């Protein structure tokens with residue numbers, strides 16, 4: 001059954017039929033049969049020698065010679081791993097350099113690096129949550145935000161996707177009444193991972209300020225990928241103390257890791273709070289030095305020229321596909337690198353993805369339950385380094401295969 005996009009309940013974390021009876025072996029076999037019947041199998045795909053319209057290495061920096069050299073030099077200098085949590089002996093000069101560089105890049109006052117974007121979200125929401133806190137989570141929030149909110153022990157409400165009126169209603173309901181919540185945070189993504197659409201950050205920040213709430217913004221898909229390298233900065237919010245940013249270093253920066261980026265007068269206090277209470281900071285080995293050094297070098301290379309090329313190629317994708325009258329109404333232009341094409345169902349989406357792989361083209365395929373509105377989609381991801389003419393030619397093949405498979 002398709003998920004109800006207007007639902008205010010948190011979606012299930014997964015659909016693994018945990019409550020079903022049976023031994024481990026029969027249960028595993030039964031779950032595999034259910035996945036096969038629903039067309040829901042996933043594989044750990046490698047990229048191979050394909051035309052990459054699927055990976056998150058938006059600027060192509062993961063393979064940039066300077067980034068690779070920086071990672072290799074860090075291995076020589078520090079070894080393969082950080083060997084301890086940041087609060088034990090794991091903090092290395094490269095972590096501090098990276099945090100300083102992230103602050104300069106985003107205009108924020110303080111930064112704290114985690115071992116992934118996932119652990120950054122778990123760590124930040126865990127440190128802000130607990131009894132007395134309430135998170136209002138957008139219905140399209142990433143799994144790491146849902147998990148972070150749930151694990152934190154805070155109360156959780158879900159707001160309809162990008163619906164400021166609904167957020168305001170939930171804020172009013174929870175800040176007034178017989179048992180008002182003392183601390184509320186609204187949790188959004190700058191650019192949503194599924195539909196690629198943007199959150200109304202300036203309006204959401206204003207709303208939160210008016211109600212004394214925090215706004216937590218996951219910049220996974222906008223850090224080094226959109227105007228000014230940060231959607232929060234572009235919205236004029238870099239200095240706002242009530243806006244807490246999380247980010248990943250593993251998409252546009254092509255490395256690995258995550259970060260909390262903090263602004264305003266209380267940034268230092270909040271950073272100290274995270275260092276002392278974020279379980280995924282305290283009890284996790286520090287970000288590997290090679291990843292930290294790679295992200296540091298990538299930040300220096302993630303300039304307006306590269307980000308502009310990414311935006312240009314995203315436009316090429318939308319315009320080329322919309323040039324096919326049969327596809328026009330199905331293209332969902334994204335605010336960042338990811339552009340989506342609505343598909344009639346999961347089977348068609350999978351068949352097109354497989355046929356494109358045969359042609360050496362990698363695209364991503366999103367199917368229920370990964371899509372909150374129950375609509376299967378192909379996700380075509382732009383990359384800055386692709387030649388726009390070659391890209392348009394490849395997209396011609398993408399359009400042809402979609403129409404062939406569906407005919």
Ligand SMILES: Cc1ncc(COP(=O)(O)O)c(C=O)c1O
Nearest residue numbers: 116117118142144193220248250
């Ligand atoms: C919105 C969002 N937040 C967080 C993450 C997790 O980041 P990482 O892959 O660095 O753990 C992702 C990655 O898919 C994401 O899309």
